Amino acid sequence: MLQNIRVVLVNTSHPGNIGGAARAMKNMGLSRLVLVGPRIFPSAEADARASGATDILENAQVVATLEEALIGCSLVFGTSARDRRIPWPLLDPRESGVKVVEEAGRGAEIALVFGREDSGLTNDELQRCHYHVHIPSDPDFSSLNLATAVQVLSYEVRMSWLAAVGQPSKVEKHEVASTRSEELATMDEMERFYGHLEQTLVAIDFLDPEKPRHLMARLRRLYGRSSVSRAEMNILRGILTETEKAARGELLKRKDQ
């Protein structure tokens, strides 16, 4: 179940932190590391700080964009230290650990995304996440070291996982309670859906590309909360396709015949 979980580090500046994160992951039984445009990697410093978790560094996937890092994922958690203007489902690390294990147990691919050392994740990146995770730090000194932040989340995943495998009745309970047997749409499928949605809203003159306001962010939040299944996404895309035809006047032509 833990192998369904990937840790994604975005634009890491200090290779030591990549090593520290790898060590923290391996300590907690996680193994899949994805690096989005790391400044320096591979590096001797990362190897040193990994302190034996070099297999995780060797197998780390290096990609150019967060989008690539999330391919195949159906549930994404983004760490956030800052106030957000757009409200978003917010979890603490413990709640995240429970949710991660619950969904990983159902076969979902899950990403835990960590931002830059100095500035975290951008608003755009945070909007690609289903949940924001905030580690409850002192408001006067709130910025955690990257590797220790990875440690805290990985620790909570492990605590939750130990509880789940130690008491199989709990796992069963989660599954029954979930009442949702359909496969969830993956992140990249949802991205294509959002692209299609945006294009359609422009076609029907609802979205002005010059003045988008926060429309797409709001819609992402709405659908994100709902954990859309693949079947549901296909229905929504079908609606968009018909709407586009309507905008092109194809329906009227069809009716004229």
Added chain:
Amino acid sequence: MLQNIRVVLVNTSHPGNIGGAARAMKNMGLSRLVLVGPRIFPSAEADARASGATDILENAQVVATLEEALIGCSLVFGTSARDRRIPWPLLDPRESGVKVVEEAGRGAEIALVFGREDSGLTNDELQRCHYHVHIPSDPDFSSLNLATAVQVLSYEVRMSWLAAVGQPSKVEKHEVASTRSEELATMDEMERFYGHLEQTLVAIDFLDPEKPRHLMARLRRLYGRSSVSRAEMNILRGILTETEKAARGELLKRKDQ
């Protein structure tokens, strides 16, 4: 209450870990650091890793023996990675956090003791502790970095403290509320939305009133899961209104002008 808690690092080899521990403590609202015979201290490396928690380093007490470090303490927790031959009360970090806050709330002086990077605490040192704490790591790769171990225990103390003082673990109260501060659409508003949605799907030829299948039921389930706010519902209805105009060919007429 948090000021009753001291973090004790025994014979730390790497000054970077002292700095990392100080940062982790300060992030979690702890402030009292005691160093038993550190190999190198003070140090520029410790300052660098402390990343702003230099006040904790400046106020750190340096002593020669664990005995001195524990003066005035009535409750001592010692971290232990290894199986111990001597049976001892063993807690996980969460249980420790609860116990620490419980006792600190009664005014007890408490120490969290962390051992050497390579060999932990000696049996003699562990016997001076009331409780042993084990961070549940992968048995095949169980040795945590010292600063991340301090992070995990400090995090659990903070989680327990936040619960004790009645603060939510997720940032400040107003932010938690703002996660979903928007008023939800009422049931009857949602009914009108579903009516509008159905009518629009018929208009764009996506829904055949003669063969509706379970389309509306599926869409109700999708939006129902999401607990749509009134503001979101208004956006969705705006989209439907524009879609209906498109279906009537009004967009084309507008564009022809």
